[in-house]
Amino acid sequence: MAHYNFRFEKQLGIMCCAMRRIPCYCNACLEKLQLPWDLSKDSYNQPRYSQNKNCTFWNVFQGLNDWKIVQIIGTQEDDKEEQEIKSNILQRYAHDLSDLIVCGDYASLHCDDEEDNDGYYIIQWTSEPYTEQEGKEELMCNAVYLEKEQHIKDCYYKTEQTVEVRLQHVLKTGIELEQITDPKQVPKGVREKRLLSREVYIRLIVMILKISSKKSDAEKHWNTLKKNPV
Numbered sequence: 001m002a003h004y005n006f007r008f009e010k011q012l013g014i015m016c017c018a019m020r021r022i023p024c025y026c027n028a029c030l031e032k033l034q035l036p037w038d039l040s041k042d043s044y045n046q047p048r049y050s051q052n053k054n055c056t057f058w059n060v061f062q063g064l065n066d067w068k069i070v071q072i073i074g075t076q077e078d079d080k081e082e083q084e085i086k087s088n089i090l091q092r093y094a095h096d097l098s099d100l101i102v103c104g105d106y107a108s109l110h111c112d113d114e115e116d117n118d119g120y121y122i123i124q125w126t127s128e129p130y131t132e133q134e135g136k137e138e139l140m141c142n143a144v145y146l147e148k149e150q151h152i153k154d155c156y157y158k159t160e161q162t163v164e165v166r167l168q169h170v171l172k173t174g175i176e177l178e179q180i181t182d183p184k185q186v187p188k189g190v191r192e193k194r195l196l197s198r199e200v201y202i203r204l205i206v207m208i209l210k211i212s213s214k215k216s217d218a219e220k221h222w223n224t225l226k227k228n229p230v
Contacts, residue, residue, distance in 0.1 A: 007067075011037050011046075015072045018049050021065050026056035044069045094139045094167035098129040100174060101141055107173040109143075109165060120171055122146040122156050129167060139167040 005023040012018065035048040049067035052058070057065070101107075108120040127142035143165050146156035156177075 003068075007033075012043050012069065016043060016069065017072060018067045018069055020067050021061075024055060024057060024065065028052060028054035028056060090168040091137060094170075097167050097170055097173060098139050098141075101125055101129055101167075102174070103128055105173060106146075106175040106177050107143070108171040108175060110169045110171055122148075122175070122177075123163070123165065124158070125173075126162070141165050141167060 003019045003021050005020045007018040029052060032050075032052050032054075033048050035046075038045075038047055041047075046069075049069060051063060051066050055061070055065070103125050106122060106124050109123050111119065111121050123143040123145055125141055125143050129139050129141045132138045132140050141164075143163055145159050145161045145163060147159050147161075149155040149157055
């Protein structure tokens with residue numbers, strides 16, 4: 001016979017619970033659950049989970065609805081089901097994101113390097129979304145990386161490095177960047193380190209992009225994903 005009433009509490013420990021066949025909220029059962037935890041006894045012999053002959057429905061169940069303390073053990077089938085659920089969620093996320101992608105827009109891409117790259121890369125879309133191969137549902141999109149300028153806060157410059165991006169890894173698309181056109185905004189040391197003449201340097205400035213105040217959108221999106229993993 002199946003069990004439909006489960007109770008979890010910290011005293012029972014991790015991966016343990018109390019269960020019985022049918023929930024009962026009669027006064028006798030509720031009062032018994034309020035009994036203090038007996039530190040001299042283990043989880044399997046606690047007074048609050050002992051047989052309750054004062055239950056209003058004792059004559060019906062006669063012990064068939066007693067509490068049992070059990071350990072919860074995962075199985076490979078549970079892992080497969082969990083992975084399938086996660087995969088479906090990511091596919092739906094990627095599908096919804098594909099409707100927002102515009103070629104030429106900027107986006108943030110998840111990475112594990114939180115120290116140097118704040119947990120994400122900045123990319124620019126160079127194509128429309130497409131499926132990886134015929135018959136597969138995984139959505140992809142082509143992009144170029146923007147390299148982070150370590151000597152200028154929140155600044156990036158375009159590279160020629162192309163990448164195929166799985167949309168499941170994208171944190172945010174439609175990020176707004178503002179272009180630096182005034183050389184005075186870039187420290188002199190950056191130009192000297194790159195050993196560029198003024199003429200070449202100015203052309204490079206056109207490619208350097210500074211994240212505007214809307215960078216916070218990407219940061220908030222990333223923090224949300226970290227707190228609620230898919």
